[in-house]
Amino acid sequence: MEDLEQRSLEFEEALLQINRIRAAEIFGEVFEKEKEFKSLESLVVTTLERIGLGWEEGSVSLSQIYMSGVICEELIEKYMPKLNIERKRIPKMAIAVLQDQHSLGKRIVSSVIRAGGYELIDFGIGQGVEELVSKTEKNEIDILLISTLMFPSALQVKELKEKLLADGYKTKIIVGGAPFRLDSKLWEKVGADADGKNASDVLRILETVWDGGEK
Amino acid sequence: MNSMERTMAAISHKEPDRVPLFLLLSLYGAKESNTSVKNYFSDPLLVAKTQLAMKKKYRNDCFYTFFYAALEFEAFGGEVIFRAEGPANSGEPFIKNPEQIRFLEPPKISESAGLKRVLEATELIKKEDGGQTPIIGVVMSPFSLPVMQMGFEKYLELLYFRPEEFEQLMRVNEEFCVAWANAQIDAGATAICYFDPLSSPTIIEKEKYLETGKKIARRTIDRIHGATAIHLASGISLPVVDEIIDSGALVLGFSDKDDIEKVKTAAQNRICLLGNLNGIDMVNWNQEDIDRKVSRVIQLAGKGGGLILSDNHGEIPYQVPEHVLLGIAEAVEKYGTYPLRREK
Structure with a gap:
């Protein structure tokens, strides 16, 4: 858990720098270690929540939020099939x-x-x-x-x-x-x-x- | 003091007779004239007459010749969507892919009916008022205009990943912006409000702004033949106050999300503050709210001049009741007369 928190901080840094390559590396490393969707989901959600809070506080810009969201969406999209995960359809x-x-x-x-x-x-x-x-x-x-x-x-x-x-x-x-x-x-x-x-x-x-x- | 003297004193960081009030009334003129927004802005004479009438009615210290944000987008060939009781919106972006940018040219002002109407209204107001009141013209910054020209998402991709096309688009937009600003100055505008929401740390991070928006503002403002205000349209300004001052602007439009005291300290005697009443919230205000909000800004930022009271977005919404605007004028007289009284 502690490791995932550390990875989340590194992931956040990569996202805020709009560094797609580094973000993908971290995401891939977490995937290799954990091999479960829940960890990937947790990495994305906790990191995006912290970034959103940063916007509330004025330390993160709208463009960083946008690019972070796009990068996370791309990564989730890429890894879902690898874990045979289907998107949640409820609620519609x-x-x-x-x-x-x-x-x-x-x-x-x-x-x-x-x-x-x-x-x-x-x-x-x-x-x-x-x-x-x-x-x-x-x-x-x-x-x-x-x-x-x-x-x-x-x-x-x-x-x-x-x-x-x-x-x-x-x-x-x-x-x-x-x-x-x-x-x-x-x-x-x-x-x-x-x-x-x-x-x-x-x-x-x-x-x-x-x-x-x-x- | 007349409005011009009052404003000039505030901008020079001296205490005028009272804090100047800039109610940025644009589409509100359509409501005052009891006509549609589209009809209103199609008639420069009506705009000029209504601006003169609203100055008197609301004890306003400026004329505001801003028609709608999509005006420049329209000059580039974009579609403008008019609506009842709201600002005209830009239609579909006309730059569909970055490759189009190398063929883009700045539009000629003489060929845009919309721009010419603004110039005509400006000339009419100047002629009637005789220079007693500042006339505030408006340009969209070259850096922020692409949000309409190509859509926010595509523009952010351009900004971060396509430096060559980005620079080319800025060259085109800068040429147009300078020409448009100077045409308004020539028509009688006293100053130009350079709307640049994208440069706010609310929208892009400071590091990117320093590489892009800041340099563009500096280059553009250097070529405008008149005083300039930079307005971040509700975006926060505190982290970039020094950079905005360095861009050459004399006035900064700040946000209600900014810490007023900190912005005043950062700006002290270097740039005049314009703001920061929340125009959306204004819709709900009673006289008690008005007194509290107006007196607070004046107490925190009015000392020694350097403050023009205004909204924080650059336009009073159509839905703001008349009594609120009249109440604000009352409150400015009450709390903004120099020397300022000390509130508990």
């Missing part, structure tokens, strides 16, 4: 950018979720409320992750949630993005079930939302 999850065209937040969160071994459907960017309601219902989504950049887009989550409820869908909505960071109570005002202060938070939030959810 999807992600989208509501209204806005800026996809970075969605990309970061997707990477973290996939790095955590989950399956995730991508509904795309620039989605309108009606479009998103339709896709969510058609795919019977349990948890919908919404990323927004602009304030008016964030406000539209309310309409989205109300329409889903009116149609009898109890889909949990997790929101994230700049407006929710700038107004810490906005997620409640728009009727979301949770918000993520940083992308690395999302795996913990998923567990909370889903454990407390109606399955």
Whole structure:
């Protein structure tokens, strides 16, 4: 365990330097030693959580979070088949950018979720409320992750949630993005079930939302 | 003092009669004019008239000729998406792969209807006001514009892994940015606000900024024929205050996530601070909130001048109630009149 903590620190350093080669070396070494997915998953999740906390504290940049997520996603993708691991399909999850065209937040969160071994459907960017309601219902989504950049887009989550409820869908909505960071109570005002202060938070939030959810 | 004198004193690190108030009212003009955002920005005369009216109504110390962030993207041929009650957004990025960059050329200002409308509004305001009030023009930094031109993800890949194409894109963007800034100065803008969110440590790490955004800002600002403010659009600034000063800017737009006292200490007598009220949070404020927030910034950063009170993002959201803006103007008179009274 102590060794894995040390490896996690080294892995973090490689990720923050955006050193794909070094990160892959460490990941490979952990794989050779542990030969189990749980250790790889733990390495990724604990490291990304620490990086996310660094962003909260101002010591890590958004671009470092993004690149870290991408590198971790690539590594998990590469090693899952080697251990005959399949992605977790429950809860059924999807992600989208509501209204806005800026996809970075969605990309970061997707990477973290996939790095955590989950399956995730991508509904795309620039989605309108009606479009998103339709896709969510058609795919019977349990948890919908919404990323927004602009304030008016964030406000539209309310309409989205109300329409889903009116149609009898109890889909949990997790929101994230700049407006929710700038107004810490906005997620409640728009009727979301949770918000993520940083992308690395999302795996913990998923567990909370889903454990407390109606399955 | 008139608004120009008040602002110039603050920028010179002297105490004016009161802290200048820069309410950065852009699309808010559409709300004031009771028209759509798209219609509003299609009419430079309406923009000019509304800017003059809003200055009076909200006791504002500046005119703000920023239309929307996607304006320059539009000049490059990108699509702009207008929406009700929100800022115009940039559409799909037009640089699909890095190979396209070597064929990219800076657009001509004379060929962009959108840019020309900004220049016309600037000229009209200058003519009417006669130089009593600062007119703040805006450019997107060459370093931050590619977020719209190619999308954030592709741009980060370019920034970290494609140095040649990155440099080529910066050359094109710098040429355009300098020309656009100087055209606004020629039209009557007093100063240019250089929006550079990507340079904030919130977005990229300081080491990368020193290699890239900082050098680009320095090169670009050197060629702008007027005073410049660097604005990080809600991103934190404290770790890069020295570098921003070295870039040649006279004013720094700082974040509500910054420690005000530390930023004031870092900036002392070297760069004037602009900020740092949270525009999104402003939507919820009552008068008590307004008094508390305004007095706090002024108490912590107003001493000796060097402070312009403003929001921390560079635009007042459409959803902010009128009474909040009027309340802020009241609070600035109450707490921002020099000599500042000592609050418990």
